[in-house]
Amino acid sequence: METVVSIKPLLASLVSLVAVIPIVMSGKRPNLREGWTFLAGVIKFGLIISMLPVILAGGTIQYNLWQVMPGLAIAFKVDGMGMLFAIVASTLWLATSAYSIGYMRSQNEHSQTRYFSFFAVALSATIGVAFAANLFTLYLFYEMLSLATYPLVTHHQDGEARASGRKYLTYILGTSIGLVLPAMLMVFHLTGTLDFSGAGILAGTTSKTVIICLLLMFVFGFAKAGIMPLQGWLPAAMVAPTPVSALLHAVAVVKVGVFSIFRVLTFIFGVELLRTLDLGGVLCVIASITILVASLIALSQDGLKRRLAFSTIGQLSYIVLGVALLSPSGLTGGLLHIAMHAFGKITLFFCAGAIFVATGKKNISEMVGIGKRMPVTMIAFLIGSMSVIGIPPTGGFISKWHLLLGTLEANRIPMLVVLLSSSLLNAAYFLPVFYRAFFCTDEESMFEAKVVEAPIWCVAPLVMTAAISVGLFFYPQPFLDLARMAVRSMGG
Amino acid sequence: MISPEQYPVLIVVIPLLSAFLISILGGMDKRFCYPATLLALGGSLAAAVATLCLVADHGIIHYRMGGWAPPFGIEYVVDYLNALVLVVVVFVAFMAAIASKVSVEEELPHKIPQFYTLFVLLTTGLLGMTITGDAFNLYVLMEIAALTNYALIAMGRKRALMASFNYVVIGTMGACFYLLGVGHLYIMTGSLNMADILNILPHLYGTNAILVAAILMLMGAWIKMAFFPMHGWLPNAYTYAPSATSSLVAPLMTKVSVYIMIRVMFSVLGAVYVFKVLPVKELIVWLATAAIIAGSLFALAQKDFKKMLTYLIVAEVGYMVGGVWLATAQGITGAILHIVNDAVMTLCLFLFAAIVVHKTKGHQLSNLQGLFKKMPITMAAFAVGALSMIGVPPTAGFFSKWYLxxxxxxxxxxxxxxALLFSSLVNAVLFFRIFEIAYYEPESAQHGHGESVAIDEAPLSMLLPLVVVAITIILLGLYSGEIVTTFIQHAVPAGI
Incomplete structure (x- = not known):
């Protein structure tokens, strides 16, 4: 396998961090400021795409930035798995930046310069996690992301934001320092290295009990993944402005959480080790509890963003379930779900924000007849829901298909049942929104029949992500190829 | 031109002589004091850095005072351990001196010459303690550092006097313990030179006299470093001291005392004796654990920002003492690295505290409201220090904690x-509470009008050292591997 040494992964991560300087400098001129965000986004996307051919040809790209101490380096390595995540994150950053302009300006939000600056920092951290070559680098960027997102979550700076911000940090920082850090040190103590390796590095170093402890510390320690009972921060963090919820809490932050779990389970523990010690079952139980309970809670939420938040919690555990199955199709499906769910869920959040911008409504019960008022938005909402539920022709079907195949390969029929009942539940909490929006009499409708959409900056991104969701059903190759390659490198 | 073999002595002699010069110049015009102090400490810093390079290239340096051969003459020994500590001490003193200008003019307008004389003399004492290879000479310099320190603290407002008196009583006990221990060793070995004692001692390991000497000397060091539960004097003394004093003593006194403990353990008593013969290893690690937990909990209970920091020092002392007494190479490496890192981190936090006192006339937590808007650069630098205390990579604090x-x-x-993880979590709570206070504006400026708060940064003489220190924290973190392989790994006693 070809290994290329190139500085590109570092640049791809750093470009948005550097962009903070011009963003702050041009704080008084909003159009120029957002110009910098777009420029950084385009460069980032370009850099990532330019690495794609090498990865698709089966190579990897490496760059060692700094050897802090023996065995501990800040280093980057681009492989199929990281590439998949990086493409998703950078594409959606562009969409979200456009959406942010529409949303923040029409809401007349304060401190927009701070907002765009920390957004850029958060993206640097996300790409850093995607391209991390070892656990230490991953941890570094993981923490950077936690800190950079705090000002975004608490953007409104009122009492509610303060309480949510506290909850956010308590969960995220508490678990990363209290669980991941000691687990990482233990791994270093046992193996003397933290480098990711497709075969895992822990095999044969310690007893099963220690392995199980480490496993649980990592799975729960990456609390950004929202695995129950550490999901509480996610609904609370919905106080953030909607673009933040959209990108960070449907894509970047939560996906960084599951990505980290995925990475550690497959590249530190190794699929083979988990199989021999028969740890798939434990993970399956953890994941399926979260999947079902979160879906049930989502049913009872009236706040649209809160319902989406619980839906996210459930969907994230699909990805964990993908690893837990320890079968090639399961792993592929898990990785694919990172991409497919991202596009579907961000569409839904964009819609929720657009509805709020156009009408000021946050609760589902107040949205009767909104389809006649905002048809484009609500159709996009339908497409997003279909993708999350997993109905063709949307990308979500592809990932769910692989996950279902995975359950059969692994011969875990209960998981098949879990996945299917979760799909039913998803349908049960999404479709009524759509039904109320369109199918009501004129008397029931809470809106005038005139079409008034949100500003174009809000609508265009959500149309785009909805279109991509459909497009991915017909053309899932880049993600599917990357996921398959990643799975091959894990020896799955 | 001064030949390189004179560098070690210059580190101490330059500030020692300057102290008297400052006192005289200050009598003529008190405006001379500040630049003279900077010159003296700058010269000393240059000598210390030059010595550090020498040690890195050529190994341990022995310097005989007045050419008298040890064990009769006083010998300066600069090895891999104290070359590093010397640079840290004089770097911290230099930065604290630069930042002191505004605080001293504001808080001590009538005592400027006295302040700077004592400031430089205190630094001299600390440097002397660090560089000397003579157990009794160490005591003398310990007293110089302590006496000047008492006076510097007593210069503060009302409660400072009582705090300083308390410190005098307990600090003197500590010094007495140490001196008694040295006395025992002198009676048994007939020598005061550390290397000499170390050579003679193995024959006497079984005797009770050596046992008593070891306990007394270690007790002395522990009292001086405020090792829990002997920490009672520290919080008030450092809280009520003038800002410029606490920026100097808070980072240094405890760290130099930890260095003294390490020196006594490995260069006087010997690693074999303290770890294999003395049966206290585990007990002390437990005490250190208690220190970390108690210090963290006390810090959590404070409403006064400076006092909170002083309890964190108590916890950090637990880190270092515990690290050394783990008796593993990694633990000792971590402890020594933490001497360096913690000195710089603590300096960062106390420089910030000085700015807060200057700007808001108080050091309660509530004084910090809305500071992110008003002083973005100051707060960014403070955030680096805070993250280092929590232990977030790539700041220095992460890496010493890593080794520990x-x-x-x-x-x-x-x-x-x-306990270490618990303390990290508590630090996260403490500092994010501060971030939260500073991030939200005071009641008057409400949501939507945030942009109207004008930027009101600290004066350059305070801001510049703070920023330099913040950058140093990150550099120390990135270069920790380098520091460990070049210096610290040679300082860890072999065979443990």
Missing amino acids: ILGGIDAGQWQFVV
């Missing part, structure tokens, strides 16, 4: 590992 925790795992001392 690995050392704890190696030694199987899980309680110490848990």
